[in-house]
Amino acid sequence: MLRKLGRKVLIFDGGFGSELQRLGLPDTCPEDLNITHPDAVQQIHRSYACADFITTNTFGLNRKKYRGNYPIADVVRAAVANARAAGKTVMYDIGPTGALMQPLGPMSFDEAYETYSEVASLASDLADGFILETFTDLYELKAAVLAVREHTDKPVFATMTFDESGRTLTGSSPEIMVNTLEGLGVDALGVNCSLGPKALLPIVKRILACANVPVLVQPNRGLPKVINGKTVYDLPFEEFESCTEEFVKEGVAVIGGCCGTTPELIERLTRYRGTEIKRHTHRLTRVNSASRMVQISGVRICGERLNPTGKKALKEAILSEQYEYLVGEAVRQEDAGAEILDLNVGIPRIDEAAVMKKAVLQVQEYCSLPLQIDSSSVQALETGCRYYNGIPLINSVNGEDEVMDKIFPIAKKYGAVVVGLTLDRGGVPQTAEERVAIAKRIIARAKQYGIPKNRILIDTLTLAVSAQQKAAAETLKALRMVRALGVGTVLGVSNVSFGLPDRPLLNRTFLCAAMDAGLNMPIMNPLDAEMKNAVYAYRVLSGEDTDAKDYIEKLQTQGEQAPVQAAETSVTLTDAVIKGLRPAVPSIVRGELATREPMEIVNGVLLPALQKVGELFEAGKIFLPQLIASAETVKDAFGILSAKMEKNGEEKGVVVMATVRGDVHDIGKNICKVVMESYGYRVYDLGKDVSEEEVVGAWKKYKPDCIGLSALMTTTVSSMESTINALREAGCTTPVMVGGAVLTQQIADEIGADYYSKDALGCVSVMGRIMEGKKTV
Amino acid sequence: MSLENYSEEFYMNILGYLGNRQLAPAPDLEKAVEECLDEVEKVSQFRYQWQQFDSLLPVLEKPAYREFLAGTSGYVLGVMTLGAAVDARSRAYSARDLARMCVFDAVANAYLEYCADRYEECFGENRTYRFCPGYRGTSVEDLKELFRILKPEKIGVSLLDSCLMVPAKSMLGIVGLGKQARKDCDTCALGGQCQYRREGRTCYGN
Numbered sequence: 001m002l003r004k005l006g007r008k009v010l011i012f013d014g015g016f017g018s019e020l021q022r023l024g025l026p027d028t029c030p031e032d033l034n035i036t037h038p039d040a041v042q043q044i045h046r047s048y049a050c051a052d053f054i055t056t057n058t059f060g061l062n063r064k065k066y067r068g069n070y071p072i073a074d075v076v077r078a079a080v081a082n083a084r085a086a087g088k089t090v091m092y093d094i095g096p097t098g099a100l101m102q103p104l105g106p107m108s109f110d111e112a113y114e115t116y117s118e119v120a121s122l123a124s125d126l127a128d129g130f131i132l133e134t135f136t137d138l139y140e141l142k143a144a145v146l147a148v149r150e151h152t153d154k155p156v157f158a159t160m161t162f163d164e165s166g167r168t169l170t171g172s173s174p175e176i177m178v179n180t181l182e183g184l185g186v187d188a189l190g191v192n193c194s195l196g197p198k199a200l201l202p203i204v205k206r207i208l209a210c211a212n213v214p215v216l217v218q219p220n221r222g223l224p225k226v227i228n229g230k231t232v233y234d235l236p237f238e239e240f241e242s243c244t245e246e247f248v249k250e251g252v253a254v255i256g257g258c259c260g261t262t263p264e265l266i267e268r269l270t271r272y273r274g275t276e277i278k279r280h281t282h283r284l285t286r287v288n289s290a291s292r293m294v295q296i297s298g299v300r301i302c303g304e305r306l307n308p309t310g311k312k313a314l315k316e317a318i319l320s321e322q323y324e325y326l327v328g329e330a331v332r333q334e335d336a337g338a339e340i341l342d343l344n345v346g347i348p349r350i351d352e353a354a355v356m357k358k359a360v361l362q363v364q365e366y367c368s369l370p371l372q373i374d375s376s377s378v379q380a381l382e383t384g385c386r387y388y389n390g391i392p393l394i395n396s397v398n399g400e401d402e403v404m405d406k407i408f409p410i411a412k413k414y415g416a417v418v419v420g421l422t423l424d425r426g427g428v429p430q431t432a433e434e435r436v437a438i439a440k441r442i443i444a445r446a447k448q449y450g451i452p453k454n455r456i457l458i459d460t461l462t463l464a465v466s467a468q469q470k471a472a473a474e475t476l477k478a479l480r481m482v483r484a485l486g487v488g489t490v491l492g493v494s495n496v497s498f499g500l501p502d503r504p505l506l507n508r509t510f511l512c513a514a515m516d517a518g519l520n521m522p523i524m525n526p527l528d529a530e531m532k533n534a535v536y537a538y539r540v541l542s543g544e545d546t547d548a549k550d551y552i553e554k555l556q557t558q559g560e561q562a563p564v565q566a567a568e569t570s571v572t573l574t575d576a577v578i579k580g581l582r583p584a585v586p587s588i589v590r591g592e593l594a595t596r597e598p599m600e601i602v603n604g605v606l607l608p609a610l611q612k613v614g615e616l617f618e619a620g621k622i623f624l625p626q627l628i629a630s631a632e633t634v635k636d637a638f639g640i641l642s643a644k645m646e647k648n649g650e651e652k653g654v655v656v657m658a659t660v661r662g663d664v665h666d667i668g669k670n671i672c673k674v675v676m677e678s679y680g681y682r683v684y685d686l687g688k689d690v691s692e693e694e695v696v697g698a699w700k701k702y703k704p705d706c707i708g709l710s711a712l713m714t715t716t717v718s719s720m721e722s723t724i725n726a727l728r729e730a731g732c733t734t735p736v737m738v739g740g741a742v743l744t745q746q747i748a749d750e751i752g753a754d755y756y757s758k759d760a761l762g763c764v765s766v767m768g769r770i771m772e773g774k775k776t777v
Numbered sequence: 778m779s780l781e782n783y784s785e786e787f788y789m790n791i792l793g794y795l796g797n798r799q800l801a802p803a804p805d806l807e808k809a810v811e812e813c814l815d816e817v818e819k820v821s822q823f824r825y826q827w828q829q830f831d832s833l834l835p836v837l838e839k840p841a842y843r844e845f846l847a848g849t850s851g852y853v854l855g856v857m858t859l860g861a862a863v864d865a866r867s868r869a870y871s872a873r874d875l876a877r878m879c880v881f882d883a884v885a886n887a888y889l890e891y892c893a894d895r896y897e898e899c900f901g902e903n904r905t906y907r908f909c910p911g912y913r914g915t916s917v918e919d920l921k922e923l924f925r926i927l928k929p930e931k932i933g934v935s936l937l938d939s940c941l942m943v944p945a946k947s948m949l950g951i952v953g954l955g956k957q958a959r960k961d962c963d964t965c966a967l968g969g970q971c972q973y974r975r976e977g978r979t980c981y982g983n
Contacts, residue, residue: 096930098930098935099935100861100933100935100943100944103868104861104864104865104943104944105935105937105943106937106943134931136930136931136933137861137933161931163822163824165822167822167862169822169860169861169932169933170861170862170865170933171820171822171860171861171862171865193931291862291865327872328872331869331872331873335873365868366868366869366871366872367869367872368865368869580876582874617796620797620799620800621800622800622803623792623795623796623797623800623802623806624795624796624879625795625806625809625876625877625879625880626803626806626876628875628876628879629876631875632874632875632876662937662938662939662941663939663941664937664941664943664945666871667867667871667878667879667882670871670875670878671875671879674875712941713917713939713940713941714917715917715918715938715939715940715941716939716941719939
């Protein structure tokens with residue numbers, strides 16, 4: 001049957017729950033019926049024998065969700081045996097865990113992977129294939145696909161649900177789903193459940209417009225109605241059928257039904273079986289995060305700043321695992337106009353794969369841009385691709401067989417787009433022709449691994465013109481020739497200007513020449529406005545930016561921002577703090593530094609201004625966001641001043657902060673953190689849902705003056721107590737400060753905390769007392 | 778929709794979440810509220826999943842629920858959410874502009890209440906306000922059983938062991954049918970000891 005997949009229309013079975021209802025069986029734990037009522041389950045499967053594919057009754061059978069009475073292995077065996085009764089191709093059904101993935105919920109990627117691995121390994125020898133269905137989170141589905149792929153070679157189908165707005169519940173579009181699932185190598189993909197067939201049609205069309213693998217559609221029988229507490233689906237069969245006809249016309253390869261569909265309805269759909277499928281092939285170079293897709297055609301800006309080479313502060317942040325700095329650099333580039341971000345954490349003697357994992361998880365939590373995983377470590381590349389929620393770029397392979405043989409399998413497995421450098425063991429060839437020869441080798445080798453041209457970008461290598469003046473012309477010539485091979489191109493633009501004055505000018509000029517020669521993805525600094533604007537301007541000239549719409553909008557926004565910043569330079573630093581004017585800070589602080597010492601500015605201006613804001617807030621004269629904006633303004637000013645200050649004495653004290661285990665709300669903690677930082681404390685933020693062990697570990701590592709714990713709910717106060725107990729058992733005598741919506745001084749006393757703070761300003765006063773106490777000791 | 782299309786109460790709720798209802802916000806804060814509202818409307822995927830019941834579920838066999846539902850002909854148990862994209866946007870702000878995140882969060886809170894109130898109009902005029910487990914005399918622990926019954930995974934809401942709902946902008950509520958009832962301070966967990974009352978107001982309008 002699977003041999004016909006994609007050529008002729010095939011039929012899937014329909015709803016299971018409604019059939020259980022019809023037989024009067026309990027639906028509290030449908031999976032257990034495989035063992036307790038095998039006859040009934042087999043009867044339902046047989047009633048769907050008109051279909052080509054039968055789905056096992058195992059939707060909720062995973063260790064996170066299953067609450068039945070039998071070992072999972074026993075249920076898997078019984079379920080597949082029951083499905084065999086229909087005598088058709090048996091697809092083992094895997095549904096979502098129901099737990100939400102980090103950072104939204106508590107489930108880690110590894111936990112999801114382990115959960116699905118368990119059932120995939122149990123079913124791998126029994127079923128004919130797998131259907132992963134009704135997923136709402138692409139990241140969870142990625143974990144499931146990898147788990148199945150790594151335990152079996154049998155076919156994998158995957159479907160997600162979408163709402164009326166055409167997005168999954170976690171905000172992915174149909175195009176993003178297609179790119180990700182195709183990249184992960186599923187055999188068929190599509191949409192199920194969600195909506196009725198009519199409402200699904202626009203979503204299905206979008207899927208067909210970009211998918212190359214067979215598309216599967218299993219709609220609900222219309223939208224559910226609740227009558228007397230029972231869910232009822234009553235869309236007329238005729239309407240379902242006419243929509244199905246439309247699906248088939250559009251090119252859908254497998255049709256079936258979800259909630260509310262019945263054997264009678266599926267029987268009627270069998271008249272479409274065997275219809276020839278007409279589809280187009282799509283060869284686009286696309287990378288994506290969970291919420292953003294970037295097609296690499298025309299010119300796309302790749303931000304270069306997440307790379308520690310030559311960046312001391314970033315290097316230090318990576319070594320001390322302060323990912324906040326990395327995230328800051330990421331969002332600055334995103335806000336400045338980067339469309340893809342290069343991520344490189346390579347520093348000698350670190351566990352690069354482990355750091356890459358954390359960096360990917362952190363950056364993707366706050367930044368929606370697709371990432372380019374950049375490393376010379378194969379392990380770090382694989383780890384980055386694995387934990388990335390989407391389809392990344394890999395930077396890079398080169399013309400050496402050994403390198404390609406290690407990296408292409410990773411690119412193939414995770415669907416990544418690979419950057420190929422036109423160099424090999426012999427170094428960078430002098431001539432364009434030699435570089436193009438390497439590019440051809442890379443493309444041919446990739447093909448052997450099943451990686452098509454549209455998943456390759458070629459870097460013809462920028463060399464410093466100060467050292468080899470003729471090299472720039474060769475690089476550009478090679479670009480033109482590579483584009484003629486039908487692949488996209490990359491250049492790290494800024495390398496061109498090493499060793500010469502006014503580097504931005506050279507970079508910009510080279511960028512323009514390279515774009516004209518066919519450069520698709522400059523890796524550059526998006527914070528350099530002139531360089532970025534050169535890209536926008538080029539897009540107008542090349543015709544990519546129709547009617548110069550994007551150009552006009554971007555230049556207009558920049559024009560609006562500039563006068564505001566200029567006007568703000570006339571305000572004083574005190575005003576800037578009180579009004580929270582962050583953009584004005586750099587110029588004002590630099591002005592102040594001309595006449596005063598940094599510490600004088602801190603003690604004479606910043607802290608009194610902040611004090612005043614605090615008083616206004618306490619008196620109910622300003623709102624919380626205004627207090628926060630002031631604190632952030634002071635923090636920005638501190639950032640500039642601390643670079644000028646001697647290393648000793650500027651830090652008032654060290655605080656470790658965490659939202660405790662089981663609690664994922666961290667707004668309050670973040671506010672406390674920024675306010676304490678604005679007062680000059682160094683805060684190590686462990687994040688949310690932090691285990692007792694992690695807090696103890698951070699106490700040992702950072703030796704703080706205070707540990708701040710936050711909890712929002714009565715139910716998580718117990719985690720707070722166990723964290724304090726764990727600290728004390730480990731021998732920690734550091735004061736613990738607690739806070740959060742439900743806490744009171746009384747609860748703080750009961751759980752053994754040393755201090756209670758009702759808000760962010762309270763934290764500052766507690767810290768003042770702690771540090772004062774230290775001085776007097 | 779611009780702020781002026783919403784009720785005065787909606788705006789007051791936002792200001793309440795921002796820590797003050799008596800103060801007229803500065804123009805830039807008002808602008809931030811407007812912009813965040815625009816964004817919340819765009820990124821929200823409001824969903825409301827419910828079931829109707831005629832008799833008291835065992836988990837609701839508590840004086841507080843019984844009292845709340847006395848005189849009703851039945852009730853609706855519903856889970857409602859603005860969806861995961863709102864949480865994602867809020868996180869994105871937390872790395873950029875904490876003050877903006879704070880406004881965004883307050884607007885999202887008020888918007889969820891607004892959407893839920895609007896949706897509940899489909900249950901007819903003869904209905905009570907939305908009673909949420911955790912109100913006076915009830916426990917958030919009750920959510921565990923109620924989630925087991927409603928299974929709101931399909932609308933993307935799940936409950937952590939700590940009884941927190943994720944996405945963060947989600948609620949579970951009970952609406953009594955066949956009688957009208959408004960919120961009052963006697964049934965509230967805070968029993969009238971709240972910021973609203975200190976300001977001489979109530980959270981349910983005066």
